[in-house]
Amino acid sequence: MPDATSIIATLAAIKHSIDVVKAVKDADYDLDKSILKEKIAVLVDSLLEAKIQAGETLDILEKKDKKIAELENILEFKSKLMRHQGKYYEFDENGNPKGDPFCSMCWDDEHKAIFLNHIRDNSFMCPKCKNIYGRTIYKSGSY
Numbered sequence: 001m002p003d004a005t006s007i008i009a010t011l012a013a014i015k016h017s018i019d020v021v022k023a024v025k026d027a028d029y030d031l032d033k034s035i036l037k038e039k040i041a042v043l044v045d046s047l048l049e050a051k052i053q054a055g056e057t058l059d060i061l062e063k064k065d066k067k068i069a070e071l072e073n074i075l076e077f078k079s080k081l082m083r084h085q086g087k088y089y090e091f092d093e094n095g096n097p098k099g100d101p102f103c104s105m106c107w108d109d110e111h112k113a114i115f116l117n118h119i120r121d122n123s124f125m126c127p128k129c130k131n132i133y134g135r136t137i138y139k140s141g142s143y
């Protein structure tokens with residue numbers, strides 16, 4: 001949902017523009033040319049303000065759409081992961097882990113799927129957070 005303040009400002013600028021047009025219309029031909037020019041200047045300023053506010057609302061909507069898409073991607077990827085021996089794996093049709101493991105610390109903290117590097121035997125290290133994973137023992141001890 002866009003920021004309510006920018007929508008309210010857009011609507012206020014549009015309403016002000018309409019009020020100016022109504023004032024000119026109601027004045028019929030009784031308006032002095034200088035007053036008419038002044039009203040038109042106010043109308044242009046008000047329309048420019050409405051355009052700026054609409055642009056800001058569009059920016060907010062685009063950022064929110066991007067964030068929603070990012071969260072949808074995270075949710076979709078999360079549905080493909082399983083935790084096994086302290087690490088995350090994608091799983092096959094039988095529910096068994098497959099492929100290389102992902103760092104559970106990075107996934108749980110930031111939802112970043114970082115492949116672990118195999119460093120020796122059954123030990124892996126995350127290239128991002130440097131956490132080391134054994135078969136079931138972790139360097140940080142927090143998992």
Ligand SMILES: [Zn+2]
Pocket residue numbers: 103104105106107114126127128129130131
């Ligand atoms: Zn990590």
